[in-house]
Amino acid sequence: MSNKILSVRGLTRIHGEQCPLCISSTGPEHNTNICLNCGSVVAAHDVNFDLYRGEILGIIGESGSGKSSTVKMLYFDDTPTAGSATFYDSDLQHDMFALNAAQQRSMRNKRFGMVYQNPHLGLNFQISAGGNIAERLLMSDLKHYGEIRTRAGDLLVRTEVARARMDQNPKTFSGGMQQRVQIAKALATQPPLLFLDEVTTGLDLSVQAAILDLILEIQHELGTAMIVVTHDLGVIRLLAGRTLVMKHGRVIESGLTDQILEDPQHAYTQRLVASAL
Amino acid sequence: MNAHYELPLEDAGYSFGFLDEYAKKEVRRCILKAISIPGYQTPYASREMPMGRGFGTGGLQLTLSLIGEDDTLKVIDQGSDDSVNAVNLRQFVQLTCPGVEVTEKTQEATLIQSRHRIPEKLLTEQQILVLQVPYPDALVVVEPSEARRKVMHGEADYSRLLVKLYEDVVRFHEITISHRYPTRINGHYVIDPSPIPRWDVPRLHQSPALVLLGAGREKKIYAVPPYTLAEPLVFDDIAFRVEDFHDVHGKRIACRCCGSTVSFLDELIDDLGNVTHQCSDSAYCEEMQETISARKQA
């Protein structure tokens, strides 16, 4: 059985009507995502990478780099313009974008987890924190109330949200705590693959540090593979074993995080590393 | 305005069953589709009837499309043949379907149209039960958009409904849904079984009779075919409980007329403020009373 969990080839997303000049007139050399001919936005083009079981891959870039677009497509929040992705699940292989909507929803619910920067995208604010986690457990066919309570409570304890707050609405929680609930919810079905999109951006530094520690601990305990999207080098340095650097929709550099940080090749990466506080 | 126009006063008659034959055909086709896909809400072009939407036009269209001269019809509302709405509907069918027999005795009926109750007496394979439905969709409580609900039903994705039950148990330590209890049919579609009490839900399960559900205003027909699984949504460790008719001392309350301790009871308050109970199913109650007086005479 291969150790690979995800394989992405030629992933592309263009917004707008598209024309033959879109690709050639955009990218880091042209300093833009916008096609000067038709006005389409090339959010991401030709993204390729492999992800292995238990590893954390970082994707770093500024706004407009295409890092979030990439992850959105892989979580089925958006449809690619071109490219493919294969998910390896035990002995099975799934051509992700060839699945129908129901199959994609099933994969999303049972094999993936996602934590958004904005908790309003990841949490339902009309139900309790425990209810949010219960919803995921119920989607994966767990129907025992007592067990759902126990598991949800355990997950909230693990993510350092007090069990006592389980029945409260996340509306009343701080930003950091809402992220913790999201993480608990994402882990509810013990997915082999977790997507984290700018999860600590906007939080206080001490809170950020605590959440990053939590993510590392979870990875050690559960062996979850992760894709971490961020614009913060510090997050990459702490979490990611390998990293992709993206600019204007293209992957401009990729490799071991240590190497990229020690010896960046692309001019942009060099500037990025040099400017890190 | 045509000053010479005169109303065609001799044109006041209606065809058998009030609806024209095309309308009846459409309803019957819809019934067949509903039976083939147990629990699926089949849309149909519900016709306007002379009684208001909400007064049983959906059930009525089913009855009028199925009824023939050799049928015997029973109509009940809240379990009673004498309830105003039942009387009104029954009279309408008698008016528009000459030759059709009507009855109050459950066992004599071939077709039973009912609002909010299933008869206490077990029905047979020769009978069809038509239930009047205000809300066909169990998911309406968590999702107002019909288009989105359709996708959820198609994928049997009832997690949001189950979360609502979870939150109920968290807050009130039990599921608080009283009537309209969401019930899964044949292992896939979850239906709203109409505002029957929980007491009646088990009667849908493996029923010898065909159960048809008609929503006139919402324009849907669905079915629980005979001998089909009908399982109320519960958690593995929280059982489905029916209404409780025990008094404060734990004694099962009896009907004041026939003494039955196994039927669904109506609670009545008299002019002095005294609370008494009597069977909701009036035909059942009368039969019990007849049996008792027959025994007394014997």
Place this chain on the structure above:
Amino acid sequence: MSYVAIKGGKAAIDGAAAATDYLRCRGSLDEPLTLAMIEEQLRLLISRVISEGGLYHPRLAALALKQFQGDTLEAAFALRAYRSTKPRLLESPVQDTANMRCIRRISSAFKEVPGGQYLGATYDYALRLLQLDLANEDPAAFKDVAKAFLRNTPETELPNNFPKVIDSLRAEGLLPPVTPSRAAAFDITRDPLVFPVPRSAALATMARAETGGLLAMAYSNMRGYGDVHPTVAELRVGYLPVMLPHPVTGELMEAGEVLITECEVVAMYEGTNGDEMPTFTLGYGACFGHNEVKAISMAILDRALQKGMRDGPSNPSEDPEFVLLHVDGVDSMGFASHYKMPHYVTFQSDMDRLRHTQQKMQQKESEMTT
């Protein structure tokens, strides 16, 4: 003490019918209302009922209003129920409203339009001051009003019909050209609405919608829960000839005419994809009878729904499900009324739940305090 089950449902219904008849007939006058009086002197009320009933039969609308003592919801309902039983003889081909014999025709978009602006019979600029002398109207004077109007109106050559204002906007390219469609119109009386629905289904539903409900939705859009910002390109009231194919020759012949109100509103242009020229957008409303508020509301909602169907609704008036499922008077009035029916079994079930829950909470409380 033995209890006997109380019966009397039938007697109650018969009693209710007798009571309503009594109220209808017990007035101080000996003469019942005549259908002609209702049809001739309350024409706008008739218009409302035929429009909401979806049946062009002013005489029957008068009967329904008389029978139901002026309740327009009940009268429209009665017309719909009557229509339910009538066989469908044929479907007319598409009728061109440019052939309308107008009795009123205005445009807010231009000061002058081809054919001219005709205010016609409207209360728009009338002062809403009660004319108390209507309390004792002299029959002779009453009869003379119409005669005098015809006497005093000069003979003029009126055009037979008027070109559509929007056609001149189309000619200039300010409105997109008409794309003739081969698709049959959606028949809401024969097919259920399954969303998303085509525009013809939305228009048909709104054409027989309850006027107040439709107005409320449109008003919400006008006030800001939406951004149609309409200009009335043309409002027409008039008689549309109904052209039907001759049963033998198939040739289109005028079978009669129907009074309709039609409104076309032009809304601000929207962004387009790429090189397409932006144009104004069109909203269309039409209904039986003379009902301008309904036609205008319908046109605004038509525009709002088209926008909602294209871009996703950002307000209730742009959401097809929200609008189309809640504007039908027969559905809404029926459901509101149904709450008056017995619900004691369901209430019994509700009481059972609450009693149980209260019991459990009390148990929990006493457990906590011990």
